[in-house]
Amino acid sequence: MTTDTLHPLAAEYLERLRRAGRSLPSGRRRELLAEIEGHLSEAIDPSASDAEALTVIDKLGQPEEIIAAEMPPRDELPERRGIREWGAIILLLFGGFIFVVGWFAGLVLLWSSRAWTTRDKWIGTLVIPGGLATSLIVGLVVGGSVTKKMCKGFAGGIQRCTNVGGPNTSSTVLGIVVFSVLVLAPIASSIYLARRAV
Amino acid sequence: MTTEGTLYPLLGRLRREGAVDTAWRESPSGPPRRYYRLTPDGQAALDGFLIEWTRFRDSVDALLGNGVLR
Numbered sequence: 333m334t335t336d337t338l339h340p341l342a343a344e345y346l347e348r349l350r351r352a353g354r355s356l357p358s359g360r361r362r363e364l365l366a367e368i369e370g371h372l373s374e375a376i377d378p379s380a381s382d383a384e385a386l387t388v389i390d391k392l393g394q395p396e397e398i399i400a401a402e403m404p405p406r407d408e409l410p411e412r413r414g415i416r417e418w419g420a421i422i423l424l425l426f427g428g429f430i431f432v433v434g435w436f437a438g439l440v441l442l443w444s445s446r447a448w449t450t451r452d453k454w455i456g457t458l459v460i461p462g463g464l465a466t467s468l469i470v471g472l473v474v475g476g477s478v479t480k481k482m483c484k485g486f487a488g489g490i491q492r493c494t495n496v497g498g499p500n501t502s503s504t505v506l507g508i509v510v511f512s513v514l515v516l517a518p519i520a521s522s523i524y525l526a527r528r529a530v
Numbered sequence: 531m532t533t534e535g536t537l538y539p540l541l542g543r544l545r546r547e548g549a550v551d552t553a554w555r556e557s558p559s560g561p562p563r564r565y566y567r568l569t570p571d572g573q574a575a576l577d578g579f580l581i582e583w584t585r586f587r588d589s590v591d592a593l594l595g596n597g598v599l600r
Contacts, residue, residue: 337559337560337561360542363542364538364539364542366561366564367538367541367542367564368535368538369561370557370560370561370562370563370564371534371535371538373559373560373561374557374559374560374563391533391534392533392534392535393533393534393535393536394533395535397533397535397536398533398535398536398538398539401535401536401539401540402538402539402542
């Protein structure tokens with residue numbers, strides 16, 4: 333921060349502007365703050381009197397006014413949830429079952445929509461690639477190996493089965509936890525996307 | 531009087547529309563300064579606006595001069 337080269341009142345004004353600008357897209361907010369900071373540091377000498385500083389600040393206007401002017405006009409606002417957005421959410425969740433292609437179609441819809449930020453899109457992409465289909469496949473594979481282990485135990489006789497009962501139980505519990513996370517993560521991701529696309 | 535601070539959002543809009551180009555340059559005092567310059571597109575828009583404005587002003591002047599609005 334270069335606020336140490338600013339007049340205290342200018343720094344205070346900048347802080348008010350920063351708070352007022354919370355609703356702005358972060359890139360725009362950063363740029364606007366940089367410009368206003370430049371303006372203040374040019375117009376007010378750090379050693380200026382408070383009265384001089386206030387004159388410049390008054391001319392600058394209220395932070396809320398500047399933020400309102402920076403707010404994107406209605407037609408530039410992101411789209412609301414539409415067919416594309418619901419399509420993306422549904423395909424990302426269930427598209428994996430449609431020969432995996434469905435999930436990729438969801439991905440295209442997700443990235444071509446203007447309703448989400450880049451961060452939202454990465455979350456939608458990475459949690460979890462393939463959606464519920466991935467959860468099911470991973471669940472079956474993990475569950476299968478657990479079952480197999482138990483079967484081996486059974487095949488070896490009741491005695492041995494009870495001996496290895498401990499570790500088997502814990503791996504079963506682990507399997508259930510992993511499976512639950514795998515099922516819940518894409519559902520949570522979908523809910524997140526649906527809520528963000530307002 | 532319009533507030534000086536709202537100039538920056540306006541400049542930002544012109545920049546996003548490609549009417550002006552900007553460059554940051556170090557300043558001898560304080561943070562770097564942003565310099566603005568008209569792009570060819572911006573110049574064309576300005577030329578167009580000047581023609582329109584002159585036409586509009588002349589029409590209003592003519593109306594007032596004719597006494598139509600008096």
